[in-house]
Amino acid sequence: MTRYTESVENLIENLCxxxxxxxxxxxxxxxxxxxxxxxxxxxxxxxxVSAKENVRYCSVCFNIxxxxxxxxxxxxxxxxxVLCVVEEPRDxxxxxxxxxxxxxxxxxxxxxxxxxxxxxxxxxxxxxMGRLRQGQVGELVIATNPNAEGEATAMYLSRxxxxxxxxxxxxxxxxxxxxxxxxxxxxxxxxxxxHRTPL
Amino acid sequence: xxxESLELLNYRNYPExxxxxxxxxxxxxxxxxxxxxxxxESIYFLSHQKSFRASRMRDLVLEGRExxxxxxxxxxxxxxxxxxxxxxxxGRTAQLNGQIMETxxxxxxxxxxxMFSPDDLYLVKGDPSRRREFMDETVEGLGPVRAQVxxxxxxALKQRNALLRDWEKYGRALEDAMDPWDDALSRAGxxxxxxxxxxxxxxxxxxxxxxxxxxxxxxKVELGYRGxxxxxxxxxxxxxxxxxxxxxxxxxxxxxARTTLVGPHRDEVEIRLGxxxxxxxxxxxxxxxxxxxxxxxxxxxxxxETGRVPVMLLDDVFSELDSQRRKGVLRxxxxxxxxxxxxxxxxxxxxxGEGRVFVVEKGSVSVV
Numbered sequence: 001m002t003r004y005t006e007s008v009e010n011l012i013e014n015l016c017x018x019x020x021x022x023x024x025x026x027x028x029x030x031x032x033x034x035x036x037x038x039x040x041x042x043x044x045x046x047x048x049v050s051a052k053e054n055v056r057y058c059s060v061c062f063n064i065x066x067x068x069x070x071x072x073x074x075x076x077x078x079x080x081x082v083l084c085v086v087e088e089p090r091d092x093x094x095x096x097x098x099x100x101x102x103x104x105x106x107x108x109x110x111x112x113x114x115x116x117x118x119x120x121x122x123x124x125x126x127x128x129m130g131r132l133r134q135g136q137v138g139e140l141v142i143a144t145n146p147n148a149e150g151e152a153t154a155m156y157l158s159r160x161x162x163x164x165x166x167x168x169x170x171x172x173x174x175x176x177x178x179x180x181x182x183x184x185x186x187x188x189x190x191x192x193x194x195h196r197t198p199l
Numbered sequence: 200x201x202x203e204s205l206e207l208l209n210y211r212n213y214p215e216x217x218x219x220x221x222x223x224x225x226x227x228x229x230x231x232x233x234x235x236x237x238x239x240e241s242i243y244f245l246s247h248q249k250s251f252r253a254s255r256m257r258d259l260v261l262e263g264r265e266x267x268x269x270x271x272x273x274x275x276x277x278x279x280x281x282x283x284x285x286x287x288x289x290g291r292t293a294q295l296n297g298q299i300m301e302t303x304x305x306x307x308x309x310x311x312x313x314m315f316s317p318d319d320l321y322l323v324k325g326d327p328s329r330r331r332e333f334m335d336e337t338v339e340g341l342g343p344v345r346a347q348v349x350x351x352x353x354x355a356l357k358q359r360n361a362l363l364r365d366w367e368k369y370g371r372a373l374e375d376a377m378d379p380w381d382d383a384l385s386r387a388g389x390x391x392x393x394x395x396x397x398x399x400x401x402x403x404x405x406x407x408x409x410x411x412x413x414x415x416x417x418x419k420v421e422l423g424y425r426g427x428x429x430x431x432x433x434x435x436x437x438x439x440x441x442x443x444x445x446x447x448x449x450x451x452x453x454x455x456a457r458t459t460l461v462g463p464h465r466d467e468v469e470i471r472l473g474x475x476x477x478x479x480x481x482x483x484x485x486x487x488x489x490x491x492x493x494x495x496x497x498x499x500x501x502x503x504e505t506g507r508v509p510v511m512l513l514d515d516v517f518s519e520l521d522s523q524r525r526k527g528v529l530r531x532x533x534x535x536x537x538x539x540x541x542x543x544x545x546x547x548x549x550x551x552g553e554g555r556v557f558v559v560e561k562g563s564v565s566v567v
Contacts (some may be wrong), residue, residue, distance in 0.1 A: 119362075
């Protein structure tokens with residue numbers, strides 16, 4: 001026997017290609033699923049179905065939520081004059097964990113990347129511009145990733161927003177706090193030096 | 200820098216290998232097709248994370264195996280570090296002192312070497328892309344921080360070219376879509392130009408001196424950088440502005456060509472000897488000597504910019520050098536330096552001389 005039965009092959013194929021999962025991991029996960037009691041696999045399947053059914057994008061900021069608008073957009077204590085733009089919902093979670101941001105968000109759904117066929121039209125720029133034109137936001141914080149695509153997206157955004165007279169800022173990139181300078185990777189350290197600030 | 204030991208697993212024709220080199224000269228002898236060049240290539244790979252002769256990573260893996268690695272223990276001044284670069288079907292990985300790097304590229308150029316190979320002739324004789332590769336290779340040797348500009352440029356170029364490939368798709372939004380990549384490309388491109396100009400002006404002096412040393416002839420050697428767009432000798436910001444302008448002038452042509460026509464990826468290095476262009480007009484002998492001098496200049500540049508002496512790898516070029524140049528190379532690998540030289544037979548200068556001699560036979564290496 002050089003191949004698994006059809007349904008096992010099918011399972012492996014469906015697992016393979018999930019983020020971070022190659023053919024070998026897919027095979028391992030599939031065989032693991034087959035070895036556990038069926039209550040466990042039922043639970044997993046139900047969790048996937050329920051998440052998919054209940055979760056939608058917030059109608060305002062496009063973060064993931066189970067209502068029409070997300071908890072952050074609903075929260076009246078948030079500062080609505082500061083708006084932070086991120087690529088993905090997981091970036092919202094990351095910034096929320098920091099506990100140092102009290103403004104609201106806008107999730108673009110990615111970064112501009114022609115290689116992947118993602119242009120400005122594929123992202124939620126128009127919706128963002130609509131929100132900004134309402135006039136409440138005074139500062140736009142761009143928190144896209146510090147890579148080529150994230151930087152290009154930031155630049156594109158800052159140009160679009162400039163005519164509206166809103167302050168546009170970019171989060172700094174630099175050293176991890178609590179780390180040793182000696183152990184910082186050289187590229188990060190170089191960037192941190194380039195963007196040093198006066199004391 | 201001294202490569203103290205080298206460990207290979209499934210690399211080319213080496214299923215498993217562990218050898219120790221010495222400071223100074225190491226001579227690697229063997230008949231053809233035994234694995235001498237593969238050995239040097241693996242060391243080059245440890246530094247640059249690519250081969251200078253294979254384009255596909257999986258060609259470096261022993262037939263029938265999936266994973267391979269090259270590991271070296273390197274003495275850098277008084278410190279010792281280990282570097283391991285692995286190849287697997289998923290890509291490359293790099294470990295520095297046992298710690299896995301977030302991205303393997305961050306370990307590129309940490310270990311420094313300069314490779315002399317018979318193909319170097321094409322540095323002078325070959326088309327412009329060979330000289331651009333030479334410059335990019337040199338910048339990579341400077342370490343991950345300086346090499347970042349090249350990586351940024353390549354990435355922006357790839358994105359911009361993807362856009363130009365089917366620009367009709369964007370309709371009226373094309374200009375908006377191009378804008379951020381024009382910015383990114385000009386910014387990174389200007390940094391690349393600054394880096395290359397600096398490199399060539401330093402190398403010009405090295406080449407001039409070593410050409411005279413080798414040939415005894417007083418012919419003027421000049422390395423000139425010819426950009427694909429007009430840019431004064433100014434600072435990075437000014438070059439960036441010029442490139443941005445050149446890009447907007449080229450926009451109609453670029454749409455037609457569906458690719459980026461302006462920038463360092465189209466630039467050229469002119470090597471002139473006694474006022475004449477060497478690519479077409481110099482003799483093969485002159486070209487060979489010049490290419491050798493370019494490698495010496497590369498070594499000296501890495502040394503003066505980083506304070507580290509790169510390991511010299513000489514693949515089968517000894518037989519082509521006359522005795523004067525051979526001595527020059529061996530002298531260059533003085534104290535605190537190291538050279539690894541492959542040859543099919545013991546050169547006359549080495550018999551009974553200092554240094555360690557290895558013999559390679561069918562993928563195994565022994566010390567004589």
